[in-house]
Amino acid sequence: MRIIQNDFDKKIAEELLPLRNYALSLTHDLDDTKDLVQDTILKAYRYKSKFQEGTNLRGWLYTILKNSFINNYRRDMKRNTFLDSTVNSYFIDLPSHKIDNDAETKFIRKDLKDAIDQLSLDLRLTFKLNTEGYKYHEIAEEMQIPIGTVKTRIFVARRILRERLKEYAEVYGLQIA
Structure with missing residues (x-):
């Protein structure tokens, strides 16, 4: 059973504040937090078809957010210039x-x-x-x-x-x- 768009939108909207708080705990910077949450939501919509109804949406979103944070960290490490705001x-x-x-x-x-x-x-x-x-x-x-x-x-x-x-x-x- 596929999740319909309005339900998905509503469920995503319900998770925005917890996502923002989690992102802020990782970045400790409001601008980076906004970017990280936005990136997470974009990826959630892009890969919506991979989300299975009945599974933990918050866990799925947190995983996307955490992986995005880690990927950004790796990218910054490769550049050897990064902000120290973990x-x-x-x-x-x-x-x-x-x-x-x-x-x-x-x-x-x-x-x-x-x-x-x-x-x-x-x-x-x-x-x-x-x-x-x-x-x-x-x-x-x-x-x-x-x-x-x-x-x-x-x-x-x-x-x-x-x-x-x-x-x-x-x-x-x-x-x-």
Whole structure:
């Protein structure tokens, strides 16, 4: 059963805000976000016939967006001139205890964001994909690099972040491996 045009248009429109938010989390630049979302929507319409009714439209669109972002990243790497505006929001596993002070939480998040922003683009992108739940082999495929390089980048990124954020471990009594 083929999806009719109006339904497809409506479903795409419903996904614009989540797509924009996801793109912004990757680019951290409004102009790049608009370009990335526009490119994603154009590709969605171009390859609409490949979308199967009953499958996850949001997942399909996110995959298109992520692949477009990675392809743009690769293209920029080949040119060796790129803007350093990759993802600025990451999550690191913290112990189950909650930090009660909202102001303190803001400082911690800012320090975490700053520490991640200081990573090289290669480390940041690999680290982000890993924190989003992608497996090593999936990251290697997407970035077209050996799996060993993925493991090394994640290891190095974690080591750098651990060093940059060690004061929080001391303050909150966390174990640093």
